[in-house]
Amino acid sequence: MSHKAGFVSIIGKPNAGKSTLMNALVGEKMSIVTPKAQTTRHRIIGIVNEPEYQIVISDTPGVIKPAYTLQASMMNFVEGSLIDADVILLVTDIQEKYDESDVIEKLRKTDSPVAVLINKIDKSTEAEVKSKIAYWEETLHPQAIFAISALHEHNIAAVMPFILGHLPEHPPYYEKDALTDKNERFFVSEIIREKVFKLYEKEIPYSTEVIITAFKEEAHINRISAEIIVERDSQKNIIIGKGGSMIKKVGTYAREDIEEFLQKKVFLELFVKVIPDWRKKDNYLKRFGYEH
Ligand SMILES: Nc1nc2c(ncn2[C@@H]2O[C@H](COP(=O)(O)OP(=O)(O)OP(=O)(O)O)[C@@H](O)[C@H]2O)c(=O)[nH]1
Secondary structure (H helix, E strand, C coil): CCCEEEEEEEEECCCCCHHHHHHHHHCCCCCCCCCCCCCCCCCEEEEEEECCEEEEEEECCCCCCCCCHHHHHHHHHHHHHHHCCCEEEEEEECCCCCCCHHHHHHHHCCCCCEEEEEECHHHCCHHHHHHHHHHHHHHHCCCEEEECECCCCECHHHHHHHHHHCCCECCCCCCCCCCECCCHHHHHHHHHHHHHHHHCCCCCHHHCEEEEEEEEECCCEEEEEEEEEECCHHHHHHHHCHHHHHHHHHHHHHHHHHHHHHCCEEEEEEEEEECCCHHHCHHHHHHCCCCC
């Protein structure tokens, strides 16, 4: 029996709905989804496995002009994901307010087949959809254009045949029962980071990193310790909140989701640590997994 396998990269502006689309395609809550821009920092790989094919999907950080070292390193992931992709899915919010010319520039340089996915059509009229389709036809001449709602899983089924049509014959790259190449610790830190994104405002989420410092698996409970890293004492105070009220909320919400994810009882301990200007320091970026 012939087998197809290949790499699909999802790219687009911050908040366009890339993570939501990947979750819809992979069918599991794989990368974190929040209403704030730039929550996806790493390349996350989700894998769709069927007897006759294996699709490896990367969800990339939103394309932005880098303002500091962390963002420059985030953009390296995007460049890398365009080079090794068999299929590129460009996700664009139908109400996009950002200038998308930098994304379009990147795509003009690639030889891989591109589909434009006009997302969030649940928030628009038919006339808006038609005019957006015409715009993308004209601007990029992609191999295909789909009008979708990733959140409501509308028209997602149409994307699969496009992907499969462009996937080369190839043996599987990963074990056929693999869902992702990231480990449980990674997802646990992502869940905690998601709560930080949801509970704090302004620059706080962007100044934060979460490190899992202990992960002990016992028969009926996992004991997990994590550090929330911030850049300044003032941010530490905000993270902790009055009498520890805020950090308690982070801990409670995160623990509930981690228990659901691991299907096990969890004891979660959180610490807040200040590392001045960690986002500008190469050694910390490296340690936190942002290759440079
Ligand atoms: N109404 C509507 N909202 C959507 C749809 N798809 C995604 N969203 C919402 O848009 C927001 C951003 O979605 P994400 O999937 O996190 O976007 P992203 O492109 O991965 O964002 P970054 O990781 O910041 O680059 C979330 O609040 C989603 O629920 C959709 O089809 N319709």
